[in-house]
Amino acid sequence: MNLKEKLIASFIAFENQVDLDNPVHEIRSEAIRNFEQKGFPHRKMEAWKYTSLDRLQKVDFSLFPSKDNDLEYRDVKKYFLHEVDTYKIVFIDGIYSSYLSETTHDGVDICLMSSALSKPIYKPIIDVYFNKAASREETLTSLNTAFTREGAYIYIPKHKAPRKPIEIVHFSTGNEAALMLQPRNLIIVEENAELQVIERHQSLTGNETLTNSVTEVFAAKNAIVDYYKVQNDRESASLIDNTYIRQKDNSQVSVHTFSFGGKLTRNNLNFYQDGEHIQSTLKGVTILGEKQHVDHHTLVHHQQPHCESHQDYKGIYGERSTGVFNGKIIVDRLAQKTNAFQQNNNLLISDKASVNTKPQLEIFADDVRCSHGCTIGQLDQDALFYLQARGIPKKEAAALLMYAFANNVLESVRLPELKLRINKLIAQKLGVRLGFEL
Amino acid sequence: MLKIKNLHASVEDKKILKGINLEVNPGEIHAIMGPNGSGKSTLASVIAGREDFQITRGKIEFDGEDLDDMAPEERAHKGIFLSFQYPVEIPGVTVTNFIRTAINETRKARGLEEMPANQMLKMIREKAELLDIDRKFLSRSLNEGFSGGEKKRNEIFQMAMLEPKLAILDETDSGLDIDALRIVANGVNKLRTPENAVIVITHYQRLLEYIVPDFVHVLHNGKIAKSGTKELALELEEKGYDWIKQEAVL
Ligand SMILES: Nc1ncnc2c1ncn2[C@@H]1O[C@H](COP(=O)(O)OP(=O)(O)O)[C@@H](O)[C@H]1O
Numbered sequence: 001m002n003l004k005e006k007l008i009a010s011f012i013a014f015e016n017q018v019d020l021d022n023p024v025h026e027i028r029s030e031a032i033r034n035f036e037q038k039g040f041p042h043r044k045m046e047a048w049k050y051t052s053l054d055r056l057q058k059v060d061f062s063l064f065p066s067k068d069n070d071l072e073y074r075d076v077k078k079y080f081l082h083e084v085d086t087y088k089i090v091f092i093d094g095i096y097s098s099y100l101s102e103t104t105h106d107g108v109d110i111c112l113m114s115s116a117l118s119k120p121i122y123k124p125i126i127d128v129y130f131n132k133a134a135s136r137e138e139t140l141t142s143l144n145t146a147f148t149r150e151g152a153y154i155y156i157p158k159h160k161a162p163r164k165p166i167e168i169v170h171f172s173t174g175n176e177a178a179l180m181l182q183p184r185n186l187i188i189v190e191e192n193a194e195l196q197v198i199e200r201h202q203s204l205t206g207n208e209t210l211t212n213s214v215t216e217v218f219a220a221k222n223a224i225v226d227y228y229k230v231q232n233d234r235e236s237a238s239l240i241d242n243t244y245i246r247q248k249d250n251s252q253v254s255v256h257t258f259s260f261g262g263k264l265t266r267n268n269l270n271f272y273q274d275g276e277h278i279q280s281t282l283k284g285v286t287i288l289g290e291k292q293h294v295d296h297h298t299l300v301h302h303q304q305p306h307c308e309s310h311q312d313y314k315g316i317y318g319e320r321s322t323g324v325f326n327g328k329i330i331v332d333r334l335a336q337k338t339n340a341f342q343q344n345n346n347l348l349i350s351d352k353a354s355v356n357t358k359p360q361l362e363i364f365a366d367d368v369r370c371s372h373g374c375t376i377g378q379l380d381q382d383a384l385f386y387l388q389a390r391g392i393p394k395k396e397a398a399a400l401l402m403y404a405f406a407n408n409v410l411e412s413v414r415l416p417e418l419k420l421r422i423n424k425l426i427a428q429k430l431g432v433r434l435g436f437e438l
Numbered sequence: 439m440l441k442i443k444n445l446h447a448s449v450e451d452k453k454i455l456k457g458i459n460l461e462v463n464p465g466e467i468h469a470i471m472g473p474n475g476s477g478k479s480t481l482a483s484v485i486a487g488r489e490d491f492q493i494t495r496g497k498i499e500f501d502g503e504d505l506d507d508m509a510p511e512e513r514a515h516k517g518i519f520l521s522f523q524y525p526v527e528i529p530g531v532t533v534t535n536f537i538r539t540a541i542n543e544t545r546k547a548r549g550l551e552e553m554p555a556n557q558m559l560k561m562i563r564e565k566a567e568l569l570d571i572d573r574k575f576l577s578r579s580l581n582e583g584f585s586g587g588e589k590k591r592n593e594i595f596q597m598a599m600l601e602p603k604l605a606i607l608d609e610t611d612s613g614l615d616i617d618a619l620r621i622v623a624n625g626v627n628k629l630r631t632p633e634n635a636v637i638v639i640t641h642y643q644r645l646l647e648y649i650v651p652d653f654v655h656v657l658h659n660g661k662i663a664k665s666g667t668k669e670l671a672l673e674l675e676e677k678g679y680d681w682i683k684q685e686a687v688l
Pocket residue numbers: 449450452454472473474475476477478479480481490
């Protein structure tokens with residue numbers, strides 16, 4: 001049985017476990033039909049030309065881990081942003097860990113998708129928002145929708161901001177030989193409300209993990225959301241991240257994606273601007289080695305006038321790693337005075353590494369400013385010589401230049417402790433000794 | 439200290455240096471002048487170890503050691519400093535972080551401990567003052583958006599921090615107004631000791647009024663066409679380079 005067959009076969013058993021009267025039952029059924037019809041995406045599809053899921057489909061993943069697994073905080077502390085106090089929504093092999101988590105209902109709801117789906121008080125919100133940003137066409141999103149059960153549920157009412165950032169962390173323990181996870185997050189930030197989220201997926205052993213995650217974010221008028229994705233997983237972990245963001249007037253949403261590890265990572269990041277004077281920020285730092293692969297597919301859909309989007313992705317590819325950046329910008333006829341900026345710069349530091357980068361612009365308005373650029377290059381030899389001539393050995397000089405290249409993406413990170421962490425991670429990845437404070 | 443013997447160098451099969459002989463001893467100041475394209479910057483780069491240039495004949499010795507096969511950083515660790523004609527902009531690395539890294543790498547290569555932070559700060563403060571450099575300047579990205587003059591002053595600041603045995607100043611005067619020129623020249627002079635030496639590459643004799651050379655060499659078409667004392671610089675200023683070119687042809 002291949003993975004598709006296995007998933008479809010287990011769907012009925014899955015639905016029997018959860019509540020059939022659930023309002024999302026219909027949505028699930030529709031979703032599994034879409035997945036059944038289309039199956040996994042394949043290389044013949046333009047959007048999947050450079051990323052193959054063939055190997056993963058042959059792995060015998062367990063879909064429902066059988067037992068609860070415990071972790072001690074001290075063993076996994078380093079995966080949290082422990083320098084600051086945070087709310088935590090933590091899952092171990094897909095199952096909520098109340099022990100490692102810190103949730104709240106104090107003015108804001110920072111809790112679980114499973115309770116939001118089952119408790120009547122959340123029903124009005126689920127009816128309005130659940131699966132309303134996520135695609136009904138994308139087959140992997142449908143697959144996730146069909147198996148929606150657990151994840152983070154965050155609701156920030158008008159004029160509220162949680163006292164501290166929220167960490168959503170998924171651990172996989174390796175107790176299953178191979179595990180497939182499908183977390184589902186729903187995040188609603190009402191008018192004038194604010195939110196900061198850090199999301200991380202972390203395998204703790206070398207056993208294979210495949211995560212197919214869907215996150216929906218709704219930012220109402222004047223809302224401010226900063227979302228940080230830390231992707232620094234082991235060689236045994238693959239991640240397909242599908243994030244859908246809907247923004248209303250004057251809202252500001254930023255997503256920073258730090259891709260430093262994992263075997264295969266696919267980021268489908270979609271912004272829909274449904275209002276005026278919206279700002280969307282998409283930033284990425286990718287530093288890969290070994291045979292790692294990252295594919296960034298971004299979409300910004302400008303639907304209304306006077307909005308901005310700002311994309312800046314930087315990649316450093318070593319050894320036999322491969323990368324993709326595909327940035328699509330759609331500007332509707334209505335969306336006059338759009339200002340869309342997109343930049344993707346890559347350094348190849350090994351002959352065997354490669355990158356494919358492609359902007360895709362569909363512009364139907366005439367009074368817009370769209371700029372885009374992509375580069376693939378090697379380190380600047382003049383700069384290298386300059387540093388060497390001042391006594392900095394070639395290897396360190398190269399690392400310093402790469403560090404500087406990647407690091408400027410961090411300027412927009414508004415959480416100082418996270419910024420420092422990422423700074424250090426970048427330095428560590430590149431073998432730069434930070435002999436100075438940052 | 440520096441002995442260059444019959445040095446020939448090319449880039450991509452293009453011959454640029456065609457038999458340079460030059461000896462620089464401790465305590466000396468040499469000026470190298472010459473028209474554009476005569477090979478002055480190439481000579482400086484070759485001494486500093488730029489790999490794009492191939493030495494096809496001859497050799498360079500520094501303190502009795504053959505520089506051939508020595509990486510640029512090793513030469514720097516031995517005390518060779520090049521002030522670039524066109525300093526490179528390096529966004530994301532501040533002047534201070536850069537200089538700290540350079541100093542500590544050099545110390546490491548010489549088997550010394552890292553310089554303690556407070557000592558480093560004190561030194562930075564002193565040298566910045568010597569060159570009349572604003573402290574704010576030091577936290578900016580290296581050379582990024584600096585004016586021509588700021589870049590040159592920053593080069594000399596780094597020289598002051600690294601205290602090289604041999605400093606090669608490649609057109610450090612270009613881009614400097616007269617006040618800045620005086621400050622920079624004054625800085626260079628203050629750093630002089632009987633043990634170190636300076637090679638000043640320049641077009642104009644202006645700088646040489648402040649940094650007075652013991653010897654002046656005129657480079658033309660990859661060769662030293664004429665050597666003399668500081669009076670030669672004055673003569674060049676008066677007559678231009680044409681007479682050298684003619685002499686060289688003869
Ligand atoms: N990297 C290079 N590639 C090709 N030609 C070069 C390169 N660097 C210098 N040259 C050539 O070598 C000659 C000498 O240049 P340079 O040393 O910069 O002269 P100067 O500093 O005296 O003006 C010029 O003809 C220049 O075009």
